[in-house]
Amino acid sequence: MVDDHTGHAPELRSLLPDEWDSAYGTLLRAFGGPPEAEEERQLWRDLTEFGRFLAAWDGDRCVASAGAFSFRLTVPGGASVPAAGVTMVSVAATHRRRGLLTAMMRRQLDDIRSWDEPLAVLTASEPAIYGRFGYGAATFQLDAEIDTVRAGLTVPDGTDGVRLRYADPAEALDACEAVYARLVPGRPGMLARRPGWERLGLLDPESTRGGASPLQCVVAERDGATVGYAQFRVKPSWGPGGPEGEVALSALEALDPAAGAALWRFLFDLDLTSSLRVRGRPVDDAWQYLVKDVRRCRPALRDALYVRPVEVGAALAARTYRTPVDVVLEVEDAFCPWNAGRRRLSGDAKGATCEPTRDPADLALSARELGAVYLGGVSLTALAAAGRVRELRPGALAEASTAFTNDPAPWLPHGF
Numbered sequence: 001m002v003d004d005h006t007g008h009a010p011e012l013r014s015l016l017p018d019e020w021d022s023a024y025g026t027l028l029r030a031f032g033g034p035p036e037a038e039e040e041r042q043l044w045r046d047l048t049e050f051g052r053f054l055a056a057w058d059g060d061r062c063v064a065s066a067g068a069f070s071f072r073l074t075v076p077g078g079a080s081v082p083a084a085g086v087t088m089v090s091v092a093a094t095h096r097r098r099g100l101l102t103a104m105m106r107r108q109l110d111d112i113r114s115w116d117e118p119l120a121v122l123t124a125s126e127p128a129i130y131g132r133f134g135y136g137a138a139t140f141q142l143d144a145e146i147d148t149v150r151a152g153l154t155v156p157d158g159t160d161g162v163r164l165r166y167a168d169p170a171e172a173l174d175a176c177e178a179v180y181a182r183l184v185p186g187r188p189g190m191l192a193r194r195p196g197w198e199r200l201g202l203l204d205p206e207s208t209r210g211g212a213s214p215l216q217c218v219v220a221e222r223d224g225a226t227v228g229y230a231q232f233r234v235k236p237s238w239g240p241g242g243p244e245g246e247v248a249l250s251a252l253e254a255l256d257p258a259a260g261a262a263l264w265r266f267l268f269d270l271d272l273t274s275s276l277r278v279r280g281r282p283v284d285d286a287w288q289y290l291v292k293d294v295r296r297c298r299p300a301l302r303d304a305l306y307v308r309p310v311e312v313g314a315a316l317a318a319r320t321y322r323t324p325v326d327v328v329l330e331v332e333d334a335f336c337p338w339n340a341g342r343r344r345l346s347g348d349a350k351g352a353t354c355e356p357t358r359d360p361a362d363l364a365l366s367a368r369e370l371g372a373v374y375l376g377g378v379s380l381t382a383l384a385a386a387g388r389v390r391e392l393r394p395g396a397l398a399e400a401s402t403a404f405t406n407d408p409a410p411w412l413p414h415g416f
Contacts, residue, residue, distance in 0.1 A: 010056040010057055010058045010063055010064070010095065010098075010100065011056065011057045012054060012055075012056045012064075012100075012103055012104065012107060013054070013055065013057070014050070014051060014053065014054060014055075015048075015050060015053040015054060015055045015065070015067070016050065017050055019055060019062065020045055020048060020050075022055075022061075022062040023053070023055045023062045023065045023088070024041065024044070024045070024088075025062070026055075026062045026063065026064070026065055026090055026092055027065055027088050027090040029090075029092070030090035030091065030092060030093070031090065031125070036205075037203075037205030037207055037208070039203060039205055040203050040205060043196075043199055043200065043203065046196055047069070047196055047197065048067065049067075049068075049069060049070060052067060052068045052069070052070065052084075052111070053065070053066070053067035053068070053088065054066050054067065054104055054107060054108065056091075056095075056100050056103075056104070058095065061092075062092075063091065063092040063094065063095040063100070064090060064091040064092065064095065064100040064101070064104060065088050065089065065090050065104075066086065066087075066088060066089045066090075066104040066105070066108055067086070067087050067088040067089075068084040068085060068086050068087070068108060068111070068112060068120070069084070069085035069087060069416055070082070070084065070085075070115075070117070070194075071083045071084070071085045071121070071191050071192070071194075071416075072191070072192040073119060073121060073188075073189070073190075073191060073192075074184055074185055074186075074187060074188050074189065074190045074191075074192070075188050075318055075319040075374070075375065076188050076319045076320055076321070076322075076375065076376045076404075076406040077319050077320030077349070077351075078185040078186065079318055079319065079320075080184075080185070080192055081118065081119060081315075081318045081319075082115075082116070082117040082118065082119070083117060083118075083119040083120065083121050084108075084112040084115070084117045084119070084120045084121070084310075085121055085122070085191075085416045086108065086120055086121065086122035087122065087416050089101070089104070089122075101129070105133045105335070106335075108120075109133075109308075109310060109335070109336055112310050113310050113311065113336075113338075117310060118309065118310055118311040118314035118315040118318060119307060119308065119309060119310060119315055119374075120135070120307075120308040120310050121138075121305055121306065121307050121308070122135060122305075122306050122308075123304060123305060123306065123412070123415050123416070124303070124306050127303060127306070130306055130308075131368055132335075133308070133335055134308045134309075134333060134335050134336060134366070134367040134368050134371065135306040135307065135308040135368065135371055136306060136307060136308070136367075136368040136369060136370070136371035136372030136373075136374075136378075137303045137304075137305075137306055137372055137378070138189070138305055138306060138307040138371055138372050138373070138374055138375045138377060138378060138410060139189045139303075139304045139305040139375060139377050139409075139410040139411055139412050140283050140301050140302065140303055140304055140377065140409075141279075141280045141281060141282070141283065141301075141302055141303075141304040141411065141412065142278070142280075142281045142282065142283050142285055142288075142299055142300070142301060142302075143278060143279050143280070143281075143299070143300045143301075143302060144276075144277075144278040144281070144287075144297045144298060144299045144300070145275060145276075145277055145278075145297070145298045146268075146275060146276040146277075146278060146287075146291070146296065146297045146298075147274065147275060147296040147297070148247075148267075148268040148269075148273065148274060148275060148276050149274050150293060150296045151268075151291045151292065151293050151294070151296035151297055152291060152292030152293060153261075153264065153265055153268050153290050153291055153292065154290060154291075154292060155258075155261040155262070155264075155265055155290060156257050156258055156261055157258070158257075158258035159258045159261045159262050159265065161222065161258065162220050162221070162222055162227065162228075162258055162259050162262035163220070163221045163222065164218050164219070164220055164221075164262060164263070164266055165218065165219055165221065166216070166217070166218055166219075167217045167218070167219045167229075168217065169201075169202055169204075169215050169216070169217040169231060170202060172217050172219050172229065173198055173202065175219065175226040175229070176217070176219070176226070176229040176231075176253070177193065177198050178226065179226060179227070179228060179229060179253050179254070179255060180193065180253055180413075181193070182255060183253055183255070186408070187282070187408050187409075187410065187411055188319075188375040188376055188377075188406055188410040188411075189304075189305055189375050189377075189410035189411045189412050189413075190411065190412070190413055191412070191413065191414075191416075200414060201231060201250065201251055201414070202215065209233060210235065211235050212233035212234060212235035212246075212248055213233050213234045213235070213236075214233070215231055215232075215233060215250065216231070216232055216233065216234065217229060217230070217231050217232075218230050218232075218263065218266055220254060220259045220262055220263055222259065227254060227255045227256060227259040228252070228253060228254030228255060228256075228259035228260060228262070228263055229251070229252070229253060229254075229263070230249065230251070230252040230263045230266065230267060231249075231250040231251045231252075232247055232248060232249050232250055232267065233247075233248045233250065234246070234247055234248075234270065234273060235247075235248065236272065243271075243272035243273070243274070244273075244274050244275070245270075245272045245273035245274065245275075246273060246274075246275045246276070246277055247267050247270055247273050247275070247276045247277065248277045248279075249267065249276065249277065249278050249279070251413075251414075252264070252267075257286065260286050261286070261290060264286075264287050264290055280302075280304070280412075280413075280414075281411075282408065282409055282411040283301065283377075283409045283411070284408055284409040304411075304412045305375075305410070305412040306371065307371035307372070307374050307375060308367065308368075308371045309339065309367055309370050309371055309374065310336065311338075311339070312331055312333070312339040312343060312354070312367065312370065313343055313354040313355060313356070314354075315370075315374065316343070316345050316347075316352065316354040316370075316374075317347075317351075317352050317353055317354045319352065319374070320347060320348070320349050320350065320351060320352060321347040321348055321349065321352060321403040321404065322349065322376075322402060322403055322404070322405055322406065322407075323348070323349075323399075323402050323403045324347070324348040324403070325345060325346070325347055325348070325352075325399055325400055325403035325404075326344070326345070326346045326399075327344070327345055327362040327363055327393075327396050327399065327400045328342055328343070328344050328345075328357055328359050328360065328361045328362045328363075329342065329343050329344075329345055329361065329362070329363050329364075329365065329370075330342050330361035330363065330364040330365075330392070331343065331365065331366070331367060331370065332364070332365070332366040332367070333366065333367040335367075336367065339367055341356060342356065342357050342358065342359065342361050343355060343356055343357060344356075344357040344359060345400075347403070348403075360392070360393070361392050361393075362391075362392055362393040362396035362400075363380070363389060363390065363391060363392060363393075363396050363397065363400060364389070364390040364392060365380075365383070365388065365389045365390070366388075369383050369388050369389055373404045374404075375406065375410035376404055376405050376406025376407075376409075376410055377406070377409050377410040379401050379404070379405060380397060380400055380401035380404060381397060381398070381401040384397055384401075
């Protein structure tokens with residue numbers, strides 16, 4: 001760590017429970033946000049895993065922080081792989097350009113490696129910061145402002161057989177979480193929620209509603225079993241021509257197409273509303289193919305989850321591959337030099353191995369590019385077109401690019 005202007009370096013150490021408020025205050029100040037509701041603040045404190053969180057101290061002042069939740073992340077093939085969810089990263093504006101962020105990233109990745117977690121993941125407030133530490137944008141998400149009156153909707157057979165009912169969000173939580181848990185193995189990027197994380201979706205402080213209603217929940221049922229749910233808020237509004245209310249979707253999950261269509265139709269048809277605001281949905285979300293006029297939906301794409309292979313061999317061997325692949329990768333990784341060098345990746349839809357080799361390389365890329373393609377949502381071919389992957393053996397790029405892809409698209413269901 002670089003010395004500050006007082007002649008001493010801030011001390012970087014594990015965060016203690018009685019220091020949490022100071023570290024969290026530093027985080028809020030760095031992000032320029034107002035104080036959060038006590039309910040939200042308490043939840044993040046409860047979720048904090050002390051021993052996995054760092055803070056830097058200048059005397060008795062916390063001037064930087066970084067943490068890592070212990071997650072299990074679904075990867076192509078359905079395996080649930082240990083992953084460190086990097087969070088709470090901040091440096092006080094008074095202590096910029098002194099090496100604090102680099103020191104925390106160095107310490108954190110060393111720790112993650114010692115915990116035998118082959119992946120680190122994060123959501124980036126500023127993407128340019130994390131590329132230099134080996135994080136690549138691996139998942140994207142879809143936002144939309146849907147004109148529900150003009151977009152229209154066509155639903156599949158069986159939709160009318162789904163029963164919908166209003167439910168108290170807290171009382172329906174166990175049934176909704178059971179639906180979510182069944183979906184986790186089927187889509188890369190989804191997080192298996194550990195105890196406590198189910199409370200995240202129920203946070204509902206009035207100060208953050210922006211004039212909308214409290215959180216509402218509708219449950220979809222068939223033959224007495226819960227097959228889907230939607231959580232949302234309604235913001236009433238009136239214009240010269242009548243009601244112009246907005247529905248703001250918080251979450252929607254369904255176990256089959258008919259259940260999903262029933263929930264989307266419900267949201268489209270809510271009385272006194274004419275728009276549906278959608279945030280953070282999968283890029284292949286079904287509503288795009290239910291609407292009659294997608295231009296009335298104003299879809300927009302955003303980056304979401306950034307992935308960093310901490311142990312390249314273990315990470316690549318933990319997932320499966322769409323088609324058989326046998327390539328030698330020349331990996332560049334200046335920040336985690338144990339990953340640098342050549343590895344032979346051999347695998348298919350049943351499993352894979354990835355071991356060091358002295359054989360000639362077929363593809364050359366950095367750890368950042370491996371992170372970007374890891375979940376199957378970004379293609380090696382696209383990165384090669386941008387000059388970020390080099391083909392050293394003719395045909396190797398097409399072989400590997402096809403093998404790395406995945407269907408459905410990877411998706412991060414919520415932030416951390």
